[in-house]
Amino acid sequence: MPAEGLRIRTRLDYLANRARRLNLGSVIERAKEVSEQFGKPVPFVVADMFWQAAFHQVGFQDYCDYDFAILTKAERKTYMTHPLSNQLSQRYDHPDYRHLFQDKVAFDRTFSDFLDREWMVVEADNADEVEALTKRLGTIITKEPVGQAGTGVHRYHAADVEDWAAFHRGFFERGELLIEEVIVQHEALAAVCPGTVNTTRITTFFDGEKTHVLAMAQKFGRGEVSDQMTFGGFYTMLDPDTGHSKGAGYDSHAHVHEVHPDSKFVIADFQLPMIDEVIAYIDQVARVVPQVQYVGWDIVVTPTGPVLVEGNWGAGVYENKPSVTGIRTGNRPRYQKAIGF
Structure with missing residues (x-):
């Protein structure tokens, strides 16, 4: 095109x-x-x-x-830029199927085979089930069905709950209707930030036959429930073919991290584990809803392989920062080769 x-x-x-x-x-x-x-x-x-x-x-x-x-x-x-990405989203993500990505409950139902963790929807009559699941897991993640940039994501510990009826009722009051098991991440990710589940953003385009990996970024948190920038997180670009970091980490607030502020891990030394498994996995995921072709997927590599966190039909953009990495070119040629614009 x-x-x-x-x-x-x-x-x-x-x-x-x-x-x-x-x-x-x-x-x-x-x-x-x-x-x-x-x-x-x-x-x-x-x-x-x-x-x-x-x-x-x-x-x-x-x-x-x-x-x-x-x-x-x-x-x-x-x-690549956000206006360009927005145009790709509008053109290649069919409006009739976008809700499967916008609504986190709908997303979990659609991609349940790729979550590899327990989850449930909070309903008026399942207080006992919520209590039983929370006690058994010890810690849970709750999500508001519609949110972005990490908003609407919360973390609760069973040991902190005194009134289980109020605990269940509070979910309705706050609109936290989705409960998920906490993901156990691979030791390579935990070595950088053990207190946050650190997600890998993989932007793909599915052309009807092949899944093209357009860009790959590794996000790191600061011990909070989310690794998004609103929680102090940052990212480093990864080589899409090898999964190796391209340099120091940075965010949109002029913060640069040669090392992780807490663990002191050298960000440029990071290597995403199981890169071949990740690429094969994301190819399967991208085929579930072929009508939504351009997606930014968030996955986490666990000790047994990658698991899916969410997919964003408005993929957004993650790119190289020349003053940090010394790399003065971006990923647009990969996009153009795959999509043809």
Whole structure:
């Protein structure tokens, strides 16, 4: 599909929506941070950010996160951006099937064969079952059916519960209707952060016959219930073919981690275990709902193999950060080769 094949209306709708939500003060603050880091004049950075947004589909945060201020024109063209990713999602993820990914209960039902852990839905008459499961597991994870970036995910310990009726009732009051067993991660992941289940984001495109791995990132937490940035997490890009880290970790808040702040593990030394099993596994997962072709999957490698956490039909973007890794190219060529845009 040629570049113009990414529908013009989708692009215009996206730009119009961004314009309505534009916070000029926030853009200027970002530009000041870029200026301070790279020695570029603030007016130049602001103008460049708007030019890239209007004519090259580069989000303001993309511009900052991927160090566009120091990249050449040719290097910039190798990066995936959130506006581009949004267009792929709108084109290749059928609206009638998106709810299977948005609703976490529907997701667990659809992908139950790939979860490899106990789970249940909280209902009005199953207080005894909730109590029995929580006591048996010791610790549980609860999720609100609809949430993103780690919001709506909670962790509870049976030892802390005094009133089981109130415990069950609270789930309804807070909208936490899905209970899951805590995943036991592989020792290679626990060595970096044992207190959080650290997920691997694998972005794929299923063309109807083959599953293409477009990008791979390893997220690390800080001991909280989620490894998302809202909980202090960060990520490092992985080589999609070998599973080896491409360098230090970073986030969208200008934090760089050569080593994990708590364990002191050197992030550039990380190697995702069982990489061949992971690739074979994600190929199976991507075929379950073929109508949703472009997905960002979160999986966890356990001692016995990968398990599925969730899938995001709005895949988002994880990319290289040149000032951290020294790598000045992104993953867009892999996307273009697989999808043809």
